């Protein structure tokens with residue numbers, strides 16, 4: 001009785017890393033860092049009409065220790081950046097970050113003394129979402145891109161960069 | 162006569178040597194005064210004219226617009242019984258930006274004075290807790306001064322990097 005006949009019963013082979021990636025990408029736990037108007041679109045994305053649960057990312061956690069996907073939606077001020085950095089460091093590896101909207105990505109129209117001109121100067125960003133604010137479809141696209149990153153990268157990487 | 166007319170006439174009669182001038186805009190009058198002895202005028206407003214609420218205390222930077230001094234501190238007082246406002250402007254020079262605190266007269270003053278200190282760098286004599294209120298403690302400079310660069314002095318770039 002060979003392996004082929006046994007697999008015909010409904011089993012399949014894979015690599016452990018692929019299996020881990022597959023389960024990670026379909027059960028992301030977002031940490032919503034909503035600090036301005038973009039957060040409204042993020043809430044719309046999470047709610048029933050756009051339904052981020054279709055991509056396995058509906059378990060919003062306001063505790064960084066229980067989440068692995070940071071969604072920075074809104075403008076970050078000088079005083080908020082250390083808070084954001086601290087929350088990012090509290091998230092366990094592996095973790096990913098979406099910079100949502102013009103303000104988080106580059107400061108947007110707020111080119112003033114109080115505003116951070118792009119969070120990527122201080123912490124890693126994996127996907128940028130353009131728009132002011134981006135539509136929910138754009139954020140869903142970003143989540144799908146994060147899923148692609150998860151499938152293609154090594155599952156046991158030590159540090160996100 | 163409205164309350165503001167009463168107060169301005171009374172203060173001009175009693176503190177003639179401290180009054181620099183007066184003005185009005187859309188029916189709202191104000192009195193320009195020297196910063197020396199500002200507490201006497203404010204106390205007169207509170208005790209003699211019933212201005213029991215300090216509605217706002219804010220700074221203004223006029224830079225080189227030909228005003229009596231560069232900075233002014235605006236006191237917006239309210240008499241709750243009459244529901245009327247009174248406005249006093251005290252002028253503060255650039256080379257010695259200091260004025261007496263109004264925190265003994267109104268409990269609302271300390272936070273507003275901390276904001277003026279934060280944004281304009283004016284200090285309030287006798288305040289007791291004059292720290293920044295909105296910006297980070299380590300911030301350099303006072304951003305609402307008109308000669309402060311819009312994008313700051315590089316504060317936006319000088320944080321440690323995280324997670325790298």
Ligand code: SF4
Nearest residue numbers: 038101102103132133
């Ligand atoms: S990008 Fe636009 S919508 Fe988003 S936080 Fe900035 S101003 Fe608001």
